[in-house]
Amino acid sequence: GDSVTQMEGPVTLSEEAFLTINCTYTATGYPSLFWYVQYPGEGLQLLLKATKADDKGSNKGFEATYRKETTSFHLEKGSVQVSDSAVYFCALRSSARQLTFGSGTQLTVLP
């Protein structure tokens, strides 16, 4: 079945540091890939997505590239801010029509 493996957290960085959160997946066919962000006590917000190989999703300074050869969709940001502190979820959607989520990575950015 489909599965998503995310980098274990928590991750703690200083403001303006470079961020990478690793995400790899297993799926049949050609899934769409997503990163969602969850701020404390809130629902999930779509951060970015990519629907085919080599696509790059980007939003708010975050980027992720759909790498079919390595089955990866790593999230990156060049310079994090305190306001980026949240839980980040990698997810995929295949022909099964439902989202499969990773376990989430807690990010804390210190001033």
Add this chain to the structure above:
Amino acid sequence: DGGITQSPKYLFRKEGQNVTLSCEQNLNHDAMYWYRQDPGQGLRLIYYSQIVNDFQKGDIAEGYSVSREKKESFPLTVTSAQKNPTAFYLCASSPGVAGGRETQYFGPGTRLLVL
């Protein structure tokens, strides 16, 4: 404003009681979903509905029930058969399922606690 609303924000359940969580969307989306989130874990699918008057079980449907009588509403009932209902419940919707690539949009969630 278009969006997904969930109510209440917090819900308390007594032993043996059924409770219903509300989810409403005004995005004109065909598909709706219910997920359960436990601390430190990802989301698990409870039920989903692709169209009015139709719904399917997800990975953890036991102890839950749903209805989809209107396009904009997808209430979730947590029954007394659900022995460990304490969790954060998230409702989502998407425009449709054709091609399986539509993005899901999430509501703010309901936190259910057992007294």
